Amino acid sequence: MTEHVWSYKSTSGHLAGGDLTGYKVEAIDGDIGKVDKHSDEVGDAYLVVDTGVWIFGKEVLLPASTVIQIDLEKKKIFVDRSKEQIKNAPEFHRDKHLGDAGYREELGAYYRPVTPAGGQPIV
Template structure:
């Protein structure tokens, strides 16, 4: 199941209502960009990350479950995926995919149980 993928891990330090816009996002092997938009709605939480020049200015959508730690003092968010995993995720287009259930399902499959690169259970 992928529905838990859209909720923050209880140990991540997420506080509902906190504005994460502008926070730097760190993969397991380095920085991937900054949060451009986020949702902390229960069952539909995510980060939209502007990758800047890292992958040619593309945005990526990360399910909240990928967040392992939020450091409000440093304004950093740490995720449990490597840069290559994030780069190879299903392509994200904000206008087409933000409210698209089919895209969310594809992303859930990619990041969830049995996902490429040893994805972790949701």
């Protein structure tokens, strides 16, 4: 199951109903782009990030659980994945994938935290 992947962590600083459009997004190793679209829907929260020239102008879909901090003053969102992990995620096409349950399951499985027996999630 990957439902938890589509929810913001309680420690992220996310405020329901806030507009994150235009916020810069930072991976653990640098800038990846800006939020083009987002959803706050319970169990279906995500960010669509326009990567600009970083990966040839493509968009990426990040489940809300990847967000570790939102800085409202600086309009910046920090995620707990590397640029390489994000670049290697299943390819996203807005028109094809936003409403596709199969893609959502595939992406959720890719981003789900890996937990060793009795340990903390590894990201």
